[in-house]
Structures are given as structure tokens and as C-alpha cells.
Amino acid sequence: MTPPAHGEPSLPPVFKRRAGETMAQIPKEEYILETTSACPGCSSSLSLRYILKAAGPDTVLVIPASCSSVIQGMYPNTAVNVPVYNIAFAAAASCASGMVAGLRRAGRETKVIVYAGDGGTVDIGLQALSGALERETDFLYICFDNEAYGNTGMQRSGSTPLGALTTTTPLGKIHPKKEIDRIVEAHHPPYQATAISAFPLDLFQKVEKALTFRGPSFIHLLAPCPTGWRFPHGKTIEVGRMAVKTAAWVLWERGQGRLSVSAPSKGPLKRPVPLQDYLGMQGRFKGLDPALLSRLQQGIGTNREAILAEAERP
Amino acid sequence: MKEIVTANYAIAEAVKQAVPGVIAAYPITPQTEIVERIAQYVARGELACDYIPVESEHSAMAACIGASAAGVRTFTATSSQGLLYMHEMLHWAAGARLPVVMANVNRAVGPPWNVWADHTDALSQRDTGWLQVYVATAQEAYDTTLMAFRIAEDKEVLLPVMVNLDGFLLSHTMQDLETVEPGSFIPPLHLPHAIDPAHPAAYAPLTGPKDYYRFRWEMEKSMRAARRVITRVEKDFAGRFGRRYGVTEEYRCEDADILVVAMGTLAREAEVAVDRLRAEGTRAGVMRLRWFRPFPTLDLTGREVVVIDRDYSFGFGGVLARSLCSAARIEPFSVIAGLGGQEVTYEDIASFVRERRPGEEYWFGVKGDV
Amino acid sequence: MYEVRIHSRGGQGGVTAARLIALAAFRDGKHATATPFYGAERRGAPIVAFARIDENPIRIYSQVRSPDLVVVLDRTLVPIVDVLKGLKPRGAVLVNSGHAVSLDHMKVHRVDLTGIALDENLVIAGEPVLDTPVLGAIARLGVVSLESATKAIAELFQDPRNVSAAERAYREVVL
Numbered sequence: 001m002t003p004p005a006h007g008e009p010s011l012p013p014v015f016k017r018r019a020g021e022t023m024a025q026i027p028k029e030e031y032i033l034e035t036t037s038a039c040p041g042c043s044s045s046l047s048l049r050y051i052l053k054a055a056g057p058d059t060v061l062v063i064p065a066s067c068s069s070v071i072q073g074m075y076p077n078t079a080v081n082v083p084v085y086n087i088a089f090a091a092a093a094s095c096a097s098g099m100v101a102g103l104r105r106a107g108r109e110t111k112v113i114v115y116a117g118d119g120g121t122v123d124i125g126l127q128a129l130s131g132a133l134e135r136e137t138d139f140l141y142i143c144f145d146n147e148a149y150g151n152t153g154m155q156r157s158g159s160t161p162l163g164a165l166t167t168t169t170p171l172g173k174i175h176p177k178k179e180i181d182r183i184v185e186a187h188h189p190p191y192q193a194t195a196i197s198a199f200p201l202d203l204f205q206k207v208e209k210a211l212t213f214r215g216p217s218f219i220h221l222l223a224p225c226p227t228g229w230r231f232p233h234g235k236t237i238e239v240g241r242m243a244v245k246t247a248a249w250v251l252w253e254r255g256q257g258r259l260s261v262s263a264p265s266k267g268p269l270k271r272p273v274p275l276q277d278y279l280g281m282q283g284r285f286k287g288l289d290p291a292l293l294s295r296l297q298q299g300i301g302t303n304r305e306a307i308l309a310e311a312e313r314p
Numbered sequence: 315m316k317e318i319v320t321a322n323y324a325i326a327e328a329v330k331q332a333v334p335g336v337i338a339a340y341p342i343t344p345q346t347e348i349v350e351r352i353a354q355y356v357a358r359g360e361l362a363c364d365y366i367p368v369e370s371e372h373s374a375m376a377a378c379i380g381a382s383a384a385g386v387r388t389f390t391a392t393s394s395q396g397l398l399y400m401h402e403m404l405h406w407a408a409g410a411r412l413p414v415v416m417a418n419v420n421r422a423v424g425p426p427w428n429v430w431a432d433h434t435d436a437l438s439q440r441d442t443g444w445l446q447v448y449v450a451t452a453q454e455a456y457d458t459t460l461m462a463f464r465i466a467e468d469k470e471v472l473l474p475v476m477v478n479l480d481g482f483l484l485s486h487t488m489q490d491l492e493t494v495e496p497g498s499f500i501p502p503l504h505l506p507h508a509i510d511p512a513h514p515a516a517y518a519p520l521t522g523p524k525d526y527y528r529f530r531w532e533m534e535k536s537m538r539a540a541r542r543v544i545t546r547v548e549k550d551f552a553g554r555f556g557r558r559y560g561v562t563e564e565y566r567c568e569d570a571d572i573l574v575v576a577m578g579t580l581a582r583e584a585e586v587a588v589d590r591l592r593a594e595g596t597r598a599g600v601m602r603l604r605w606f607r608p609f610p611t612l613d614l615t616g617r618e619v620v621v622i623d624r625d626y627s628f629g630f631g632g633v634l635a636r637s638l639c640s641a642a643r644i645e646p647f648s649v650i651a652g653l654g655g656q657e658v659t660y661e662d663i664a665s666f667v668r669e670r671r672p673g674e675e676y677w678f679g680v681k682g683d684v
Numbered sequence: 685m686y687e688v689r690i691h692s693r694g695g696q697g698g699v700t701a702a703r704l705i706a707l708a709a710f711r712d713g714k715h716a717t718a719t720p721f722y723g724a725e726r727r728g729a730p731i732v733a734f735a736r737i738d739e740n741p742i743r744i745y746s747q748v749r750s751p752d753l754v755v756v757l758d759r760t761l762v763p764i765v766d767v768l769k770g771l772k773p774r775g776a777v778l779v780n781s782g783h784a785v786s787l788d789h790m791k792v793h794r795v796d797l798t799g800i801a802l803d804e805n806l807v808i809a810g811e812p813v814l815d816t817p818v819l820g821a822i823a824r825l826g827v828v829s830l831e832s833a834t835k836a837i838a839e840l841f842q843d844p845r846n847v848s849a850a851e852r853a854y855r856e857v858v859l
Contacts, residue, residue, distance in 0.1 A: 102385065
């Protein structure tokens, strides 16, 4: 069988059948067992649960240094029921490039998913990611973005938003968040999306869709982090929903060059609730300098307008 | 078929015959010819292989790791800064027990910039868990590369192998090469721990103090077993193709009172120096070390030893000389020569022997306070 | 051991000429090596390359210090490079030139390689090819046989004009 050309959907029938229209249709199989060592309320491990349900068992996860290196459990145990290939911090995308080539060379269609944090994506792993995207590696790269180096105790990353308190920005971050989506977009991957665990069906569908494309796909997942963002661990979903309602996080997808806003973001994109409702839930924005707040608001507004403009482009 | 080729070409030819499934590489002088040639083989359909043109050496090794983990044969090549940039992934490849084969064209490390021969690049990677072999002719580069795949992939070893050759002096010198048909000499790779979604496992997960050392000990056990495997493979190679190699290559050593010990092309040129010295009545011989890791067991008792290092470990000494001090319990005359391509002739080598001062260190070319 | 040092400018084929000498000697049944000395030079800069021929395997990797033959592919190098450095007392010099060349009162063999290349229309990217014809002249000096020289050229280059240029250089070299 000739593989589909770069960018063409190649949905295997089994996945077409499984496509979840409603939460009830999401497969019951669990690939994340109950024994993770994640913090209570961790949205990253929750997201991974839906990601693997969408990907199914013929999947390899490639994980660079990150919270996920720990969450998966400690030798000789593992909480993940697909092969997990742990790799050095800067090497996830390049390792995946080789792995895909190796698997295809061995005649296997196994899906390769990189599951990397924001530091491993926008900072130390950026070069490898750029290379893998440029070489059209047939993989799905998911960046779970908790907006700081979580595994080492919340230091600033390039993805930390303006004004946020971290252990290395004790007065609030003075540089805006790096726009990784624009960097990725500049490589023209066949499929690109944003997601959040507060909308698991949206996440599930996007992963499923991403895996139908031959070539690189990228999903940027906002990962509310109770430990790092300083909110009660029972409020992960609430914080995530508020991120979407305020349009601080916009859910969208871009397939073959066309952007569409995802259902949960359609309303908020036009009529967002005040940003303060999102920031106020989190200790990391406590005592935010009004000047920084206004710059933060401005940045979010610009992003919203750019998404709207692209979505409405004929 | 006999032809005249550079050692870089000889390595590319051996790689073509070993048919790796994936090659990931990044250009760097003086290695570039190897990957250029391989890219041409792939483009012309002469080698059925995925050539991944990565964006850095770190990624080259990471991609080899990913591909090797999938159970396919892998190869890469680098030099100097590229090797150093890979450093983290060298440890990873060895620790993950992946039989990656790499050619390292030995070149000096900056600053200052220098593209010429020097062994410090590879020797500074000696604790990464890679097997290291140093060759001295195009033929040996070719033969050793073929053997490297076989040794790395042996189930008793499953560690990566680095084939080292001197930049320009060997990489770009044209010499005669006789190729072989490897046939069953390199059997298909069966990686017992290849990724298999039917048997999910966590590879290299967080491992505590209670267990970590076990993995390290397993590596060392394999490194020790590699000594046996190397000898077995070299013997098999000799039986099939007629060319014999050892852990060391000895020249007029049987009755020698003085041994010159070195690696790479310097040791080959030392043979000419030994002939001169013998003509003068000095009973000298050359022991060229091929395998640096695993380090061989050598009996040098009763001989004077002159060690030539084309490398240096600051604050300690020549890496080969110091290694021999501890492994063979000798006090050699340690000569530091050939750094960054410094010209060293057989006449110079003969003078090292004539003017030897056992137990001392001498930097060739440096006058005064050494 | 017979040692050759070739002086040329980057891009003129000095390295290939050394390779061809080694290959031809090898086809003569001898051992041979060819070593370019690479510096940081680019196109047009003076470069040297070496070839060694012997009955036994060659174990020397250092540069040729006292050549038996010096070949100069570009006469403009003569005033700026000490081309005679280390030349053996009975050593030979071959210069690419259409006119008699005087070098330190030495007997100099000359051959107009540039003229032959232009005549035979052996030009690549606007530059006359010197590395194949020079092998013919070197064969005339007895370093390699003409038969092996033409064989070596044919092994590396498909264009038959390379062989005919070498044969012409063999005939036209002024001893």
C-alpha cells in the first residue's frame, strides 16, 4: 500500500469507527493506570488519559525530562500502558524523528507521540522541534504547557506569561509568553491545534484528527497546574474553563492551512468574561502590577483578534 | 575489487555494505565526506536506508537512539565539536543499550579553531559507555567499521561502538582498499528490547538509588564481555576475509627492549622510526593500541615504554600514558605530540625514543619549562 | 620510496593529480598513497598535495619533506612559494609552462598543460583542466607507466578528452 502523501488524511478505519461524538463514545480502555505519581488535580495526567484513548494501543510516547518523566511512575513500575520512551530534555523531537523512521523501516505504522512540557518545547527542545517539523516527521507533538518548569519546582520558562510569579521571577515575569504556535505555524504542519483538559471531548477529537495526517501535527495543550499556579487542586477544571471563557486560552484548529475556532471558544472569543476572573483564581498573579496587567490584557486581546481575523478570512 | 580511496570513502563503503535502516547525521569537517557519500548512495537507490538530515549532532544521536530503539541498524558520523555536542546523547545511547555505530574523524577541540587531527575529542568521551577503536589505514577503517556493527549488535555486548580515524591524515589520505562481500558476517539485528506496543514497557524511567547501580553494572559486564566478543569477531573476520586484527597491532615487539605505544596514524609512522632505530642498534618496537574501550590488559613488564599522546587531560597528563600507568603499572616516557595536526615525522618519533626520560612528560615543540 | 609534491592553487586539481599518480602507480602494481595538505584555503589559494610510491606498504603520514619530484601546476606560485624546498639532490621539477623556465639554475621540465587543455577544449566552469594532462607528463618522467596513467584517468573520468590530453602532454613535455 502506498502511504498517503504528506498532509493527506490517512485515517485507519478502526479509528474512524471510534470517533467520539459525545463523551459517552470515548473508548472505555484505559492506558493511564490509577497509579500515577502526579500531584492531585494534575491536568497533564488527565489530558494524557484522553490522548491515549484517542491514539489507542499501537502508540509510543516519547517523553523528555518533564513532570511526565515522574508522573509515569518509578522503575520497576509504570502507570502507562503503551511503550514510553524517556529521552534527554532537548532530544524529544529528534528522537521521535529517528523512531518514526525506524518503525516505518521495520514495516510498522505505530504512532509516535511526543509528550513534552513547555520548557522542553519552547526553550531547550525548540531546535529539535523545528528540525523535526521541517523534515516533516510523521508524528504528533503535544506540548503540555503549565507555563513554567514544573518538575523542578516552578521556575520561569519562555512560556510563562507576563506578570506570573515563579521561583525565578519573584516579582513577576517581565517578558511576555513566547508564541510557540506562531513558531510552529511558520513550519506549515498539516495539522495544528490548541486544547485543554477542561474540554476533554475537544481534546480527544483533536488528537484523533491529528493522527489521521501523514506528517507532523502539533497540539498545544494548556495545563492548569494547581501546585505551580497556586489554586486548590479541586479547581483544575474550573480554572481551565475560565481560561477559555476569558479567551486567555482560545481553542482552535488549523488543518491544511485553514483555521477554525473550536466550539467551546466560539462565544468567549467574541464576548470574553473579564480576564481578572481567570487571573484572580491563581496565586501566581497575586499583586499583579497594573501596568503588567494591562500589557497582559493587550496581548490576549491581540491574540483574540488575530484568531478571529484568520477564522473569518474567506 | 581494489581501488585507491580515502578512509572517509572506505567507511562510507563499509556502511553501505552493512545496510543500516536509518542514518542521521550532520556535516562537520573533516567527517563530511562520509555523510555526503552516504547521502548519495541513498539518493541513487544504492542503499535502502532512511537518511535523516538532522539540524544538529545532538539531534543526530537522538535520532539514532530513536531508530535503534525501534530495532533497526543505525549509523552516524561526526568529529570534534560535533562529538562534544552529542555528549549527553552518547551517554544515553550506551545507557539505553543501543548498538549504534559511529565514525568519529578525530579533530582538535576549540578554541582556538583547528580542524586537524587530535584525539582529545574522542578520549574526552571515554566514560560514556561506548566501545572505542582507533584505526590507521583506509583498509582498517573499512574492515573495522564492518566489525563494529557485528560487535555492537552482539547480544553479549549491545553497546555502541565509535570507530576513530585521524582527521585529514587518514580521513583524506588515499590508500588502497580491497572491499569484501560481508554476506552472513553481519547477521540481521535482533534487538531484544526493541519497542513493541504488544508488550508495553517504560524505557529509562525514573530509577531510584536502590536499582540504578544495577543498570550500570550490567553495562560494565557487557563491556568486559566485549573483550571476548571483539577477539571472536576479529578471528571470524580473519577466517573469512584473510585480514587479521587484534586489540593491539604489534610491530617488531618480540625482542624489543623499548616499546613505542600510540594510537592511529602516529603509531603507524612509528614503525618507520623503529626500523631506523633498529639500524642504529636500538631494539625498539611499536605497540599500536586499537581498542581503547574496553581498555586491553597489556603486559609491558621488563620494557621501557615511550607513549605518544595526540591528546591531553589538563592537570593530569596524556590520556593514553596515564591509562597505561594505571592499567599496566608502568612509568613511561610520556610524549605529547601531534596536537591539532602538529606535524610529527618518523624522524621526530625516533628522537623521542633516543632522548627518552622514563617517568617524565615531554611536550613536543615546547622549549623551556616543561 | 618515490615522493612527489604538487604545488597548485585551490581549484586547479592538485589534489586530484596526486590521487591520479597514486592510482596509476597502484595499477603499476606498486603501493601508493596520496595526501592533500588541507589548510583553511579556499579557491585560488596556494595548496600542496603529496603522492608516495613504494614497493612496500607505505606507513608514513607526515608531509613529504624531500621530494623526488616537484610539480608546479601554476607558475605564478614560483615567486611566492619555495617550490624547491627540500628537493632531493637528483630530484626533478615539472612546471606547467609554454616557455622555458629558469629555477635556481635547475634543469626544469616543462609542458604547456594550460595550452593543451584549452586546445582539447578540456575546460570546466571556465577553467582549463590540468590534473589529467599532467599525469601524462609525469608518466613521461617514468614515475608511472603511460598505460597505467591512461587507465587511472579513465577510471575516474568518463570524458575521453582527459586521456587524449594526457597522451599529448606525454608527447609534448620538454625534458
